[in-house]
Amino acid sequence: xxxxxxxxxxxxxxxxxxxxxxxxxxxxxxxxxxxxxxxxxxxxxxxxxxxxxxxxxxxxxxxxxxxxxxxxxxxxxxxxxxxxxxxxxxxxxxxxxxxxxxxxxxxxxxxxxxxxxxxxxxxxxxxxxxxxxxxxxxxxxxxxxxxxxxxxxxxxxxxxxxxxxxxxxxxxxxxxxxxxxxxxxxxxxxxxxxxxxxxxxxxxxxxxxxxxxxxxxxxxxxxxxxxxxxxxxxxxxxxxxxxxxxxxxxxxxxxxxxxxxxxxxxxxxxxxxxxxxxxxxxxxxxxxxxxxxxxxxxxxxxxxxxxxxxxxxxxxxxxxxxxxxxxxxxxxxxxxxxxxxxxxxxxxxxxxxxxxxxxxxxxxxxxxxxxxxxxxxxxxxxxxxxxxxxxxxxxxxxxxxxxxxxxxxxxxxxxxxxxxxxxxxxxxxxxxxxxxxxxxxxxxxxxxxxxxxxxxxxxxxxxxxxxxxxxxxxxxxxxxxxxxxxxxxxxxxxxxxxxxxxxxxxxxxxxxxxxxxxxxxxxxxxxxxxxxxxxxxxxxxxxxxxxxxxxxxxxxxxxxxxxxxxxxxxxxx
Amino acid sequence: xxxxxxxxxxxxxxxxxxxxxxxxxxxxxxxxxxxxxxxxxxxxxxxxxxxxxxxxxxxxxxxxxxxxxxxxxxxxxxxxxxxxxxxxxxxxxxxxxxxxxxxxxxxxxxxxxxxxxxxxxxxxxxxxxxxxxxxxxxxxxxxxxxxxxxxxxxxxxxxxxxxxxxxxxxxxxxxxxxxxxxxxxxxxxxxxxxxxxxxxxxxxxxxxxxxxxxxxxxxxxxxxxxxxxxxxxxxxxxxxxxxxxxxxxxxxxxxxxxxxxxxxxxxxxxxxxxxxxxxxxxxxxxxxxxxxxxxxxxxxxxxxxxxxxxxxxxxxxxxxxxxxxxxxxxxxx
Numbered sequence: 001x002x003x004x005x006x007x008x009x010x011x012x013x014x015x016x017x018x019x020x021x022x023x024x025x026x027x028x029x030x031x032x033x034x035x036x037x038x039x040x041x042x043x044x045x046x047x048x049x050x051x052x053x054x055x056x057x058x059x060x061x062x063x064x065x066x067x068x069x070x071x072x073x074x075x076x077x078x079x080x081x082x083x084x085x086x087x088x089x090x091x092x093x094x095x096x097x098x099x100x101x102x103x104x105x106x107x108x109x110x111x112x113x114x115x116x117x118x119x120x121x122x123x124x125x126x127x128x129x130x131x132x133x134x135x136x137x138x139x140x141x142x143x144x145x146x147x148x149x150x151x152x153x154x155x156x157x158x159x160x161x162x163x164x165x166x167x168x169x170x171x172x173x174x175x176x177x178x179x180x181x182x183x184x185x186x187x188x189x190x191x192x193x194x195x196x197x198x199x200x201x202x203x204x205x206x207x208x209x210x211x212x213x214x215x216x217x218x219x220x221x222x223x224x225x226x227x228x229x230x231x232x233x234x235x236x237x238x239x240x241x242x243x244x245x246x247x248x249x250x251x252x253x254x255x256x257x258x259x260x261x262x263x264x265x266x267x268x269x270x271x272x273x274x275x276x277x278x279x280x281x282x283x284x285x286x287x288x289x290x291x292x293x294x295x296x297x298x299x300x301x302x303x304x305x306x307x308x309x310x311x312x313x314x315x316x317x318x319x320x321x322x323x324x325x326x327x328x329x330x331x332x333x334x335x336x337x338x339x340x341x342x343x344x345x346x347x348x349x350x351x352x353x354x355x356x357x358x359x360x361x362x363x364x365x366x367x368x369x370x371x372x373x374x375x376x377x378x379x380x381x382x383x384x385x386x387x388x389x390x391x392x393x394x395x396x397x398x399x400x401x402x403x404x405x406x407x408x409x410x411x412x413x414x415x416x417x418x419x420x421x422x423x424x425x426x427x428x429x430x431x432x433x434x435x436x437x438x439x440x441x442x443x444x445x446x447x448x449x450x451x452x453x454x455x456x457x458x459x460x461x462x463x464x465x466x467x468x469x470x471x472x473x474x475x476x477x478x479x480x481x482x483x484x485x486x487x488x489x490x491x492x493x494x495x496x497x498x499x500x501x502x503x504x505x506x507x508x509x510x511x512x513x514x515x516x517x518x519x520x521x522x523x524x525x526x527x528x529x530x531x532x533x534x535x536x537x538x539x540x541x542x543x544x545x546x547x548x549x550x551x552x553x554x555x556x557x558x559x560x561x562x563x564x565x566x567x568x569x570x571x572x573x
Numbered sequence: 574x575x576x577x578x579x580x581x582x583x584x585x586x587x588x589x590x591x592x593x594x595x596x597x598x599x600x601x602x603x604x605x606x607x608x609x610x611x612x613x614x615x616x617x618x619x620x621x622x623x624x625x626x627x628x629x630x631x632x633x634x635x636x637x638x639x640x641x642x643x644x645x646x647x648x649x650x651x652x653x654x655x656x657x658x659x660x661x662x663x664x665x666x667x668x669x670x671x672x673x674x675x676x677x678x679x680x681x682x683x684x685x686x687x688x689x690x691x692x693x694x695x696x697x698x699x700x701x702x703x704x705x706x707x708x709x710x711x712x713x714x715x716x717x718x719x720x721x722x723x724x725x726x727x728x729x730x731x732x733x734x735x736x737x738x739x740x741x742x743x744x745x746x747x748x749x750x751x752x753x754x755x756x757x758x759x760x761x762x763x764x765x766x767x768x769x770x771x772x773x774x775x776x777x778x779x780x781x782x783x784x785x786x787x788x789x790x791x792x793x794x795x796x797x798x799x800x801x802x803x804x805x806x807x808x809x810x811x812x813x814x815x816x817x818x819x820x821x822x823x824x825x826x827x828x829x830x831x832x833x834x835x836x837x838x839x840x841x842x843x844x845x846x847x848x849x850x851x852x853x854x855x856x857x858x859x860x861x862x863x864x865x866x867x868x869x870x871x872x873x874x875x876x877x878x879x880x881x882x883x884x885x886x887x888x889x890x891x892x893x894x895x896x897x898x899x900x901x902x903x904x905x906x
Contacts, residue, residue: 266866284867289626338619342642344627405848407867414643414854418617430765431852 035294036273041538042560049541053557054256056278058263058271060406062235062434066219066227067209068200069141069148071478073438074455075259077200081548082240082257083124084203084221085247087115087134088194094459094546096194100129100204100222100247110189110501117180122245124226125206131182135174136211137204139163142171146213149442149480150201152472156193156498158185188499191506195458224252224553236261253556265407272534278557279542279550281533284407285343288532292345297534304531305357305546309350309464311523312416313441313452313482320384320395320425321448321483327521329378330449331368333423338415339527342408347529352514353464355528357546360461360510367518368525375423386424394424401427402447404437409451412526442478452482452523456547461510465494469517483522490516582900589896595889603659606652611635614653615854617644629872639874642864647878650856655882657851658858661772662837668776669837670830673783676740678818680784681791682810683736690736691729693720710759710777741788748781756840760849768851771844775837783829787822794821824901828894835890842883858883 041047063076068084081089089099098104101115121129142151144164154160159172173185186193206220219227225240232238238259242252263271265284271277283291291297314321314330321327336349351367354360379386379394386394403413410431417427427449432440440446457463467473467480470491474481490513497509517523533550535542538559543551583589612618622644624630629640638647697720704713723729747755759774760766794800800817808816838858844850845859853860858879865875 286868286871290870338617341619341623341627341644407864410853410864411643415617417854418615429852429854431848 035290035297037296038300038537039275039559041540041558043558047540047558049253049554049556050558051253051556052255053253053559054258055254055539055542055552055555055557056258056260056276058260058268058277058282060263060265060268060282062261063238063259064435064438065215066232066238067213067215067217068203068205068221069146069213070215071147071149071442072200075261077457078549079238079240079259080200080203080219081223082225082552083219083223083227084200084205085121085223086198086200086203087117088198090195090198090458090545090547092543092545092551096198104194108185111186112183113186113193114177114181114183117182118247119180121222121247123204123206123222124220124243125208126245127207129204129222130179131176132179133204133207134182135171135176136207137209138174138202139171140205140209140211140213141202143212147475147478148201148213149473149475149478150199150467152470153192153196153199153201153466155472156186156188156190158187189501190498191501192458192460192462192498195460195463199457222247224248225257248553252553254552257552272536275536275559278539279533279535281531281549283532283534288343289345291534292532300537301532301534302544303346304533304544304549306348306355306528306530307357307456307546308453308528308531309353309355309525310412310451310453310527310529311350311525312449313523314449314521315445315447315482315484316486316522317484318445318448320382320399323382324520325378325382326384326395326425327524328519329375329382329423330420330425331518331521331524332371332375332378333419333425334416334524334526335370335419336526337370338419339412342411342415343529346532347527350525350528351518352525353468353517353523354461354514355456358456358461358464359459360507362511362514365511365514365518367514368521372422379423384424388422395426398426398428399448401429402432402437402440402450403429404434405431406434413451441482442480444474444476444479444484447482450482454480458547462494462498465490465510465513466498469513469522470494485520485522487516487520579900583896586896586899588892589900592889592892592894592896595885596893599655599886599889600659602652603655606655607649610646610649610652612646612649614645614649614856616646618646619644622646629868629875631872632874638878639872641861641875642868642872647861647874650861651858651878651882654856654858654861654879655886657768657855658838658841658886661768661775661841662834664772665775665779665837665841666830666834668772669779669833670783670826671780672776673780673829674787674822674826676744676780677784677787678791678814678822680737680740680744681788682795682814682818684788684792684795685737687733687735689731690734691724691731693723693729695731695734696720697723710773737788740784744781744784747778748785752778753840753843756844757847757849760844766844766850766852771841771850775840779833779837779840783826783833786825786829790822790825791818794818824897828898828901831890831897832894835887835894838883838886838890842879 059075061075063079064071064073065076066079066083068080072080085100087099087101088096088104091097100117100121102118104113104115106113117129117131123129140146141148142154142160142164144166151164157171157173159168162168163171175183175185177183184193204222208220209217224243224246226243228239228241231240239256241256242254246252265282268277268280268282269287272280292301312330312334314327316322336351340347340349348356351369352362352365376386376388384393384395401413401417403409413429417429420427441450441452454464454468469481469485471486473479474484474486493509493513497506497513500506500509538557540556540558542555545551607614618640621635622630622640629642629644630636631639636646636648638651641647641650697717700716701713704710704716755778756774759778794817800813803813803817841850841857842859842862845857846863848863850857850859861879862876865879869876
């Protein structure tokens with residue numbers, strides 16, 4: 001039966017009032033609940049993987065696109081990694097390892113990277129992967145008409161400018177040497193090229209994708225899972241099924257991976273406890289604490305690396321944040337310790353761009369910090385002095401602050417509103433849907449200030465500096481540089497750092513860049529936190545990776561009830 | 574003035590009195606509550622509002638209903654929410670009742686007849702529907718009113734129309750949609766949820782039931798002997814409606830409006846709970862319930878307070894409505 005989500009929504013909303021009322025009667029007298037026990041695995045630890053089963057996941061978010069060349073987000077990347085295999089990939093610690101490429105060699109003083117492809121790799125449409133596919137996929141992803149916010153990552157490829165300016169029909173720097181060998185020629189050595197190539201952006205796509213981006217295309221690659229017809233119900237569910245001809249023999253073990261989107265945090269917990277969701281990543285603070293403290297669950301929990309930065313992005317092209325002193329005032333007015341109170345066990349205050357688990361993080365950097373008198377002084381310098389005693393002065397108009405309904409961020413937005421009101425900046429919070437929020441935030445002139453966050457794509461500072469703050473990452477339609485910040489000096493430092501192979505000189509360049517960002521404050525850096533996830537014990541061999549979260553390629557389901565269900569399912573019509 | 578027997582029947586009903594007391598208490602809470610609170614509803618208290626483990630403090634002398642996740646006074650927020658909820662629900666009920674009464678009485682009065690409808694009225698109505706479909710409800714209302722005003726200023730001819738049939742088919746079509754789905758659809762079509770847009774949304778979608786009931790009651794009144802006699806004597810229709818129909822349907826209108834007010838409170842809370850209500854930090858009961866639900870096991874007061882408020886308010890208005898029905902129309906009670 002087709003799901004009717006509005007019925008569920010209305011029913012659950014109506015019940016919520018009744019449940020709330022019922023809770024009001026029983027909760028004060030100790031109707032506290034206990035967590036249900038984990039569902040044990042059917043076999044011992046030394047059991048061999050069994051094929052079959054579905055890994056069921058959920059998220060409070062939605063995915064925008066499954067095309068690796070299109071606009072993307074953190075959740076979409078997880079699915080893209082399963083559909084599309086890359087020439088190289090990351091291992092669990094974030095090191096670059098071969099995937100579709102059997103080997104690679106770096107030649108010409110670091111200006112050429114040559115890949116030898118695995119032979120007999122079958123893509124989802126049944127065709128064999130060849131070097132032509134690699135070149136076609138790269139050109140499709142970097143074509144000027146493709147709304148690819150990551151395109152600027154690859155501007156070191158020879159001929160990039162001519163190709164993106166439509167002066168050349170092909171990308172000169174990607175050369176097919178023979179059926180199984182493809183070379184990437186770079187303008188200069190680039191320390192970040194291989195890690196960037198492990199991102200989904202340039203991963204080979206099937207010939208059905210054509211040479212040009214089209215968002216109606218059914219995603220098709222060479223990854224362990226493929227998208228079946230009607231597998232993606234936008235805004236609701238995504239089901240990927242096993243690619244039988246995956247190039248790693250015997251993998252994947254799972255029949256399918258399923259996501260359900262837009263599931264509230266509390267509902268996810270109930271589904272997880274009931275065994276209808278196998279992995280739990282989105283948790284409320286109380287639930288996180290209770291699961292972590294429960295000895296039955298603790299062995300099945302894991303802490304993710306601290307690789308995500310959260311902050312307030314200020315649009316440097318919109319008033320009042322086109323004034324540097326106002327931005328500095330905001331950065332100094334935020335009392336980040338108050339943010340930390342929202343998730344004290346997992347949230348860490350951040351005063352610089354890079355989170356602690358990202359290479360290049362410097363614990364000694366003071367960066368931005370809470371300094372109320374300084375914030376008032378910056379407001380005065382901007383020409384909008386504010387008197388906290390009388391409450392007079394400040395920016396005369398309310399400033400619209402768009403936000404989407406995600407628990408933690410709704411609360412940080414309200415704390416920000418309180419902090420900024422104390423320096424005479426009055427935010428008008430406006431709730432909207434996640435797609436509407438993104439459309440507004442990533443468009444020039446869309447949002448003056450908004451909450452922004454970024455997760456490491458590859459283990460290098462470049463993963464943060466390039467997309468978030470360089471001029472090249474400002475696009476006409478979709479920009480990851482949501483503060484639309486442009487500073488030639490910063491562009492130069494970041495470009496030099498990418499081609500600098502000496503670690504200490506590289507560190508110095510990024511250090512100077514961080515100083516500029518902390519001072520000019522296109523973002524007010526706020527916090528980072530360790531993600532915490534739980535799995536049911538019957539989910540076996542789910543690899544947790546530094547980048548991209550859990551990898552279900554080798555995972556398998558070891559649940560007795562599934563076996564029973566499958567048996568009953570075969571008996572019943 | 575209410576007749577003595579009506580007052581006596583109302584006073585004799587225990588449930589009606591309980592309802593009246595709850596509603597009166599709610600009104601007092603909404604009016605005086607924000608003034609009694611020691612903290613502002615939007616202010617976090619990072620000194621006294623925090624308990625161990627960075628949890629919000631529970632009920633105490635300083636925070637009578639505890640603090641919320643941002644260490645704000647739940648009592649102050651509940652009282653502010655009560656004020657907003659009552660204003661929104663009352664205004665929406667007023668709009669819905671007036672619209673429902675106008676539509677229901679018109680349909681009931683013209684049931685079985687095919688009066689001539691002046692062209693400006695028809696054009697205005699068609700324009701109103703088109704504007705509504707285009708997501709411009711205010712333009713639609715202006716178009717409809719303009720049509721009626723133009724027709725009232727100078728006489729126009731027009732075609733014979735089955736007014737009752739037309740109106741009731743529209744009502745039937747709208748009733749086919751679940752009320753809350755309709756509310757959410759209208760709410761989503763509006764650019765931004767504010768108290769005004771929520772009032773318009775609830776008012777514009779909440780009149781259907783009242784229209785049906787008043788239509789039936791109007792048909793009943795119209796068939797009474799003395800109304801027929803007045804009609805036979807040549808009394809104009811408008812005067813008959815004002816003089817005979819309105820007084821007879823007033824009791825039913827009061828009862829249904831009272832019950833509707835409770836429903837409006839629930840609808841407003843649901844909008845808040847689903848994130849389609851007023852944006853934070855404005856305190857609404859539905860939003861408070863949503864924000865507190867994560868803490869229902871560790872800080873139960875966060876769901877207790879708004880949950881109990883919604884429950885009591887709806888219960889109070891329902892009891893009051895039932896009591897009024899028994900008092901005003903005991904034959905149907």
